[in-house]
Amino acid sequence: MPSFRATLQITGLRPGHAPEDVMNMAVATVESAHVVEANQLDIVAGVPRITVRFMVEASEYDAENQFARNAAVSMAHGVNEVATTGALRSYRRSAGKWLAL
Incomplete structure (x- = not known):
């Protein structure tokens, strides 16, 4: 299964x-549809940033990317119920690197 x-x-x-x-x-929002591998909190330039790593069921490449984008947007909507947020970004793991979607 591809990792995002x-x-x-x-x-x-x-x-x-x-x-x-x-x-x-x-985590609850993403794991409602996908397997969550890990999560972490970082402080980047003084701003907290959460990261949720998850897997999407293997299918067609573009469809996998769209499922991951949808999961990220759902995560942001869920988090907006408890916090105010800034930039949302999605990445796909490919050949040992994280590539922006």
């Missing part, structure tokens, strides 16, 4: 939500 990752900047928490709610929501 989605990254999302987190710019703030919505009232009533704890920091761990952000990653919990991101």
